[in-house]
Amino acid sequence: MKQPAYDKSLGRWRTWHDDEAPLRLGVSSCLLGEEVRYDGGHCRNRFVVDTLGRWFEWVPVCPEMELGMGTPRPTIRLQEDGAVVRLVAPQTGEDFTRRMTAFSKKRIRQLAKSDLDGYILKKGSPSCGTERIPVYGPKGVLRRNGVGLFADALSNQWPALPIEHEGRLNDAGLRENFIERVFCRNRWRTLKRRGLTRGRLVAFHTAHKFLLQAHNEAGYRRLGKLVASAGTVSDRELFASYEDGLQKVMKTRATKKKHVNVLHHALGFLKRDLDSRDKREILTSIGDYGAGLLPLIVPLTLLRYNIRKHDIGYLQGQLYFDPHPKELMLRNHV
Numbered sequence: 666m667k668q669p670a671y672d673k674s675l676g677r678w679r680t681w682h683d684d685e686a687p688l689r690l691g692v693s694s695c696l697l698g699e700e701v702r703y704d705g706g707h708c709r710n711r712f713v714v715d716t717l718g719r720w721f722e723w724v725p726v727c728p729e730m731e732l733g734m735g736t737p738r739p740t741i742r743l744q745e746d747g748a749v750v751r752l753v754a755p756q757t758g759e760d761f762t763r764r765m766t767a768f769s770k771k772r773i774r775q776l777a778k779s780d781l782d783g784y785i786l787k788k789g790s791p792s793c794g795t796e797r798i799p800v801y802g803p804k805g806v807l808r809r810n811g812v813g814l815f816a817d818a819l820s821n822q823w824p825a826l827p828i829e830h831e832g833r834l835n836d837a838g839l840r841e842n843f844i845e846r847v848f849c850r851n852r853w854r855t856l857k858r859r860g861l862t863r864g865r866l867v868a869f870h871t872a873h874k875f876l877l878q879a880h881n882e883a884g885y886r887r888l889g890k891l892v893a894s895a896g897t898v899s900d901r902e903l904f905a906s907y908e909d910g911l912q913k914v915m916k917t918r919a920t921k922k923k924h925v926n927v928l929h930h931a932l933g934f935l936k937r938d939l940d941s942r943d944k945r946e947i948l949t950s951i952g953d954y955g956a957g958l959l960p961l962i963v964p965l966t967l968l969r970y971n972i973r974k975h976d977i978g979y980l981q982g983q984l985y986f987d988p989h990p991k992e993l994m995l996r997n998h999v
């Protein structure tokens with residue numbers, strides 16, 4: 666794989682990641698096609714395996730198998746018991762709550778040492794599901810807002826980690842947001858591994874300006890103030906606060922409206938170089954994107970072409986125009 670270094674001569678980040686800091690994601694084992702489900706089957710997810718698998722290294726975890734439940738095994742479910750929710754096998758009455766809670770805590774501590782960039786979980790599972798898991802009472806389903814025990818522990822113990830369930834990856838916007846966060850986290854990890862300095866922090870922040878603005882303009886400005894305050898706090902404090910703020914900004918979903926603002930902002934840098942026809946064409950494509958008639962990739966491609974043609978160095982350094990591999994086609998939807 667190629668080097669992700671910030672290349673001063675090119676004025677931009679050369680590429681995504683390197684062999685020493687691969688994009689590494691935790692994943693529910695059954696999504697990779699491993700036969701670990703209660704019935705001995707799997708839930709192989711083609712997008713996860715065939716598309717994302719080209720870019721990501723997986724750390725598969727099946728909490729139920731690792732707990733020693735084996736396969737085939739009785740089904741388990743969340744069951745309300747007074748103020749607590751238990752993980753039980755209704756057929757046998759066996760209660761797995763304590764064991765699963767203890768296992769999750771320990772396993773997530775181990776995973777934290779694997780430098781993950783994100784996690785993809787199986788939806789609908791009382792262990793791995795992140796939302797809307799049925800919680801049973803004596804007479805059937807009481808509510809559908811439970812969270813799987815392992816998933817709950819993962820998001821509580823590791824709030825900065827990008828986590829999604831496979832079902833939400835079917836939504837183009839959520840998918841793009843998640844993968845953008847994963848790549849951003851990986852670039853930050855790479856930077857840390859290579860040695861963070863104040864100068865490199867400034868370069869990182871500058872290169873991410875438009876990308877951060879597309880997620881959270883106010884958050885981007887807060888990060889900018891933090892970078893500018895470099896002399897008043899220790900490096901350690903500065904880098905830790907920046908990392909925390911960066912994860913929060915990237916967690917906010919980029920919307921069409923925010924992208925439109927960023928595209929207009931980028932166009933502003935070109936206004937002296939474009940003739941009125943080229944400018945109108947870009948403006949029209951931005952308007953059509955905003956109206957849902959064109960995918961984001963269209964105005965971006967027009968802008969990218971003109972940025973290169975007119976050699977606008979500052980914009981060439983913006984990761985916003987190239988935040989993840991084009992083969993993922995994350996910006997090709999309307």
Ligand code: SF4
Pocket residue numbers: 693694695696701702703726727728729730787790792793
């Ligand atoms: S959903 Fe989680 S616990 Fe269930 S089979 Fe898949 S990996 Fe194992």
